[in-house]
Amino acid sequence: MAKSNKSERAAGEGRRAAAATKVASPRTPRVAGQRGAKASPRRGAAKARATRKAPAGARAAAGDGPLSRSNIMAFLATADGPRARTFYESVVGLHLMADDPFALVFDGNGVTVRIQKVDRVTVAPYTALGWHVVDIEGTIRGLTARGVRPERYAGLDQDELGVWRSPGGARIAWFRDPDGHVLSLTQW
Numbered sequence: 001m002a003k004s005n006k007s008e009r010a011a012g013e014g015r016r017a018a019a020a021t022k023v024a025s026p027r028t029p030r031v032a033g034q035r036g037a038k039a040s041p042r043r044g045a046a047k048a049r050a051t052r053k054a055p056a057g058a059r060a061a062a063g064d065g066p067l068s069r070s071n072i073m074a075f076l077a078t079a080d081g082p083r084a085r086t087f088y089e090s091v092v093g094l095h096l097m098a099d100d101p102f103a104l105v106f107d108g109n110g111v112t113v114r115i116q117k118v119d120r121v122t123v124a125p126y127t128a129l130g131w132h133v134v135d136i137e138g139t140i141r142g143l144t145a146r147g148v149r150p151e152r153y154a155g156l157d158q159d160e161l162g163v164w165r166s167p168g169g170a171r172i173a174w175f176r177d178p179d180g181h182v183l184s185l186t187q188w
Contacts, residue, residue, distance in 0.1 A: 073112045074129055076181055077121045078104070083178045084115050091146045123180040130184035136163055136171050139185055148175045151182065 078084035094106035104115040133139045150162025151174040171187045
């Protein structure tokens with residue numbers, strides 16, 4: 001009896017897995033959760049792929065972990081809240097969401113940046129926060145016009161604006177916030 005239950009269960013899981021991976025026809029793609037709704041073939045297929053479920057017992061694939069659908073939140077620290085607020089709000093241009101006795105909270109284009117207010121900051125010697133930008137030269141010029149000074153590192157061939165081209169082709173520049181955190185800009 002245990003053997004037949006096991007094979008029935010496996011067959012049921014196989015049918016569920018096959019049903020979960022069906023993609024709508026390119027001519028009539030459907031948007032998940034909307035009966036009869038049509039989308040472009042490309043969007044419909046992408047949506048279908050995004051909503052597939054792995055067969056029972058399969059190892060979780062990348063993107064299926066407990067936090068894979070949760071938003072990232074970035075943390076920094078400051079020993080001088082008003083100075084950090086001025087920098088991130090007026091110089092960098094982030095939108096202030098909250099300023100309470102414990103932290104400054106900014107919206108970093110959909111990513112929450114929480115800058116904790118502490119007595120003493122311990123600065124990491126590496127990049128603590130970075131931005132992907134589409135025009136690194138223009139971004140650097142905009143920041144330097146607001147008083148930011150690009151960081152220079154011995155051993156890296158940086159151009160006049162402080163931009164280094166990585167072996168992978170990314171163009172990267174660094175600067176510091178008032179507490180000394182290393183911040184970066186990257187253009188792919």
